[in-house]
Amino acid sequence: MYNARPVIIGLAVFIGLTTFPIWRALEKAAPAPEPELDTPAIQQMPEKLCVEATPTMRARHMQLLGDWRAGVVRDGRTVYAGQAGKKYEMSLQKTCLKCHANKDKFCDQCHDYAGVQPDCWTCHIAPGENKP
């Protein structure tokens, strides 16, 4: 290989510079959030069950909420048969947030971490918000 030394040094510098944002972010990555389940409503439940199993909810809650929205608003279907055959009213305000009353520690933490900004709360009322 001709001019091995400058070529290799040059390559190393190039790779270092182009990957700078990646290893820089690795170094001070924010700790992964742990959504908090400590609300009075959840504490009182004999068996702590959500609408679907936790892994499903974690991965697919946005699809589920989207389906609920379409089902309720456009189809008039308001009852959801969740895990263990339990029936739930399909409502963000009346079902989800009754248990997960700690929106800032449950929803917002992860959404901030993932950099997503769902615009649910411009209309739907979070617990404790706008206390009249």
Next chain:
Amino acid sequence: MKISRRSFLKMGGTFALGFTALPGLKAFAASGLLKASPDPKALAGKKWAMAINMKVCREKGPEGCKECVVACHQVHNVPDIGNPKEEVKWIWKEPFANAFPGQEHEYLEETVKGQPFLVLCNHCDNPPCVRVCPTQATFKRKDGIVVMDDHRCIGCRFCMAACPFGARSFNFRDPRPYIPKLNREFPTREKGVVEKCNFCVERLAAGLSPACVEACRHGALVFGDLEDPNAGIRDVLSSRFTIRRKPELGTRPKVYYVV
């Protein structure tokens, strides 16, 4: 075993079809809508309509009675902005001449002339607002109720231009600070969307009658299914002379008035 080229291709084709259909089937099975059903308590109807007996409203209700309006606006988080240009309303009172333009003349009986008439979205059978909506945010349900899906509303206001009854209001600003008492069971709207009466679909789904009907202590408002011959509203329509607002426009309103 010997396979002919023909049967080999057939089998291959079948497998390929199976593999391509699988993800689609999986997605379909995962869709939450398969597990969703209407509430068994829900009031079912084929053609919901309302009859407003203005005679009862005038004679039995106290002067300036607004109980139905207050009940509706409280349940649905309708803001009270105070500025008539930015007013948001679902059900309100309008002078006779405005509610029934062309019907007024100077010798009209005093009980009707200039009197306030209760008006709301007519949930037209042939709704012009639905036809013009570019995102299908407003649509007619199978039971005849014309509703807004504010998730889809882009605030273009075509529906407001199309509605001949002025039944739709636009949110020029965030309505939250103007809601006197928040109902936490129902969402508010946000800046830039249109809203209107929804014939209390959320209450019908839970087996309750509309908030305005429930609030009227004199029974001036009758809500029912036009397709049900035994419904109370059919009694009213067959025993009294009723009129509708602007029937000449062909929108076929489903709010009837006993004048």
